[in-house]
Amino acid sequence: MARRPQDYDEDDVRVRPGRRGSRPRTRRRPAHDDAVNGFVTAVDRGRYQVLVEEDRMVTAMRARELGRKGVVVGDRVALVGDVSGEPDSLARIVRVEPRTSSLRRTADDTDPFERIIVANADQLVIVTALANPEPRPRMIDRQLVAAYDAGMDPLLVLTKADLAPPDDLLAEYAPLGIPYVVTVQGKDQTGELLPHLTGRISVLVGHSGVGKSTLVNALVPEAERAVSHVNAVTGRGRHTSSSAIALPLPGDEGWIIDTPGVRSFGLAHIKPENVINAFEDLAEGAAERCPPHCDHLQEDCGLDEWVAEGHASKARLDSLRRLLASREGDAE
Incomplete structure (x- = not known):
């Protein structure tokens, strides 16, 4: 029997997709006072490895209430749900604590979208080979700018000193007073480096083939990071790390964060006037001599006189000037 028009029930109610319901939304969010604190050590396809209580690794996902706020390696977060760490268990990240630092880069100098690589680190370890592949001073400069912009201390690590001497490259950066370590293949690479890392959260950066994974394996043998081989023709290495990962140093004396090798380090997110602050030997001259x-690209720039003296x-x-020019879209 056909129903009369007035015979309605709940199955007759339809809501258009995308339209808000009649229930008012609230800005209030759960306080999660019982949340467990943790430290993000790895990120893999929407799943996060989080260390809780210094000895238990928990797999977690982002809670919907975080909105668009990203979670990266190094973040200190709050977890709810199953924080047992048992197989197939899954917790939720409901809060990301304020960051003390954010290491950021863009794909290139014209890309408006910045990417946070690591959070809460206090030292940037810039790894470059002295040969095979050849050192790239401009890459070093860019990473120095990123370190200073993030409020991180830089450390320069020159690898493969058995293939080429470090003197010229060290002389180039001597005016900046950057601490450095020089390593040789086949010899102990941790003795001089480890004291610089103790008690700190350090991020290792560098392009492929410079020896980052070799250093990580020497510092944390159980890490077993894959080591790349450098192409004898192109001088380029193969990417062996696909994402950042935080590893504890032996004796819980600090953390090192290994990052994937990069061939570019965009600075589009950094204000041009901040770039010179990474060049302390020139920043003083800019303050004294520049109009x-x-x-610092114009004809009456006072830095030419500063350098001439x-x-x-x-x-x-x-x-x-190459950095400043590349930020404006000029060819490098």
């Missing part, structure tokens, strides 16, 4: 609002090297000024 107001100098972009011997306060800084011309190579450093050239490097600064």
